[in-house]
């Protein structure tokens with residue numbers, strides 16, 4: 001039987017009504033403390049009626065030192081839990097599921113750097129000279145792992161159906177995985193086994209804290225697109241090890257390098273991402289999601305038909321058309337109206353749209 005986009009699928013014990021995922025998307029609507037606002041609610045209420053199988057929230061910081069940008073959700077305090085309950089309720093009422101993506105930005109925090117805060121780096125590599133003032137101590141690393149675990153417990157407490165780790169796009173997990181940013185000589189770096197230790201420790205401890213059944217997902221930069229960076233072979237081995245440690249699903253993306261810049265640039269990289277996703281899919285036996293540049297029902301169906309991925313994830317198309325999945329399900333054949341102009345990505349643009357709540361304070 002040919003798999004179609006509108007067939008249900010299981011991620012661990014979590015059943016999705018279809019194979020369409022809204023990839024994590026920062027929207028600039030959070031308050032300064034990371035809490036949801038009326039603007040956040042508007043966006044998620046719209047999405048909740050759009051027929052999406054799994055909605056992943058914009059990245060939420062696990063600690064104030066892990067915050068990347070303005071208007072970003074946080075999950076570093078119990079006070080942030082109640083704000084999500086109504087949103088989660090609406091998603092469930094409409095038959096959807098919702099996961100929260102959690103992140104530590106590492107040195108990739110325009111927000112803290114703009115405040116003049118020097119950040120700890122995985123290693124003090126020359127490229128980070130202006131951003132970081134020291135390499136993380138073991139104590140700091142352990143502290144961040146604990147922050148991830150505490151955040152995961154809050155995600156479950158809020159009623160989210162799953163937690164997704166942000167292990168891509170140059171943020172802290174990407175930095176640990178990358179030989180370019182991780183030149184440590186202790187147990188956290190120096191060889192592939194040590195470079196993936198941070199990931200595996202977070203996953204193992206989260207699994208222990210959340211129990212066997214709670215879905216733990218990751219968006220993983222399986223490869224750096226820069227010379228000397230994480231290779232696909234090493235990234236795939238990390239995927240295997242993460243699955244063994246308890247990961248239920250992998251959404252495949254980019255780590256450090258040019259592709260992240262282009263990631264937000266259009267459809268050109270669609271094939272590149274499809275190929276690396278297919279490589280992950282061949283290597284692991286958990287649900288694998290493809291993301292980047294998918295704009296038509298035909299492409300989405302073809303990806304499933306060929307078995308290159310189990311789930312099709314999109315970000316920008318749902319900003320313009322939150323009901324795109326429902327339209328496709330109802331027989332609409334036209335591709336997404338998103339033209340990948342990236343105006344959605346720019347903080348200033350969010351300001352103009354009146355969505356960047358934090359900036360208005």
Ligand SMILES: Cc1cc2nc3c(=O)[nH]c(=O)nc-3n(C[C@H](O)[C@H](O)[C@H](O)COP(=O)(O)O)c2cc1C
Pocket residue numbers: 023024025026027057058059101166168169219253263264266291292293294313314315316317342344345346
């Ligand atoms: C405005 C905007 C915000 C984003 N925020 C996140 C985020 O919070 N976490 C994440 O993993 N990726 C984020 N991304 C990347 C997207 O999830 C996705 O990987 C990328 O846009 C490619 O998919 P697309 O072509 O369907 O948009 C963001 C992208 C955009 C345009």
